[in-house]
Amino acid sequence: MIKLVASSVVRGAQQGQSHGGVYLIDLENQMVKQTIDWNTSGIDWQGRGWDRGLRGIAFDGEQVFIAASDELFAYTPDFQLIESWRNPYLKHCHEIAVFDRTLYLTSTGFDCILGFDLDKHCFNWGMHIQAKSVKFKPVGFDPLADNGPLMLNKMHI
Structure with missing residues (x-):
């Protein structure tokens, strides 16, 4: 039996409406089940997508990270x-991926990538991506310190 997990973002949703969710798609039986309805009211409603919806899905053993x-x-x-x-440097996350016991999250708001230790359940690594002319410069930082990158949202990471 093949099943897929998918998330959605409803950009046109108004406050109080569902603005996305998580769906379990059963290809064999051609059925779709919504497992999570993302209708929280504590989000920032400005911009095209901003806080709306659930953006990334990754797996680690018997845990589903979203x-x-x-x-x-x-x-x-x-x-x-x-x-x-939560982490102060995580804003407008679009993608996540697991590699070598670390879950990596993109943070478009801070133009960075964060690392989350899957064994200790804490953020422990950060890389700020800076644009230098036509090249990129990665700069490491501590995601638990207060001297990380500013929220500039210059690149779409």
């Missing part, structure tokens, strides 16, 4: 919330 704009969520395989984490 990113919102500024928060990382861990769910069971049947989408029961386990825990969530």
Whole structure:
């Protein structure tokens, strides 16, 4: 049996309406089940997409990780919330991926990539991507310190 997990962003949603969710797609039976309805009211409504919707999905063993704009969520395989984490440098997250016991999150708002330790459940690595003429310059920073990058949102990471 093949099943896919997909997330959506509803850019035209108004406050109080659903602005995305997570769906389990059963290809064999041609069925779709919404497992999470993302209708939180505590989001920033400016811009085209900004805080709306759930943007990234990654897996680690029996945990499903899903990113919102500024928060990382861990769910069971049947989408029961386990825990969530925030970081001051996570804003407008668009993608996540797991590699070598670290979950990497893009943070478009801060033009950076953050690392989340899957064993210790904490943010432990940051790389600010700076534009230098026609080249890019990666600059490491501590995502737990208060001297990281400014929220400039110059690049679409």
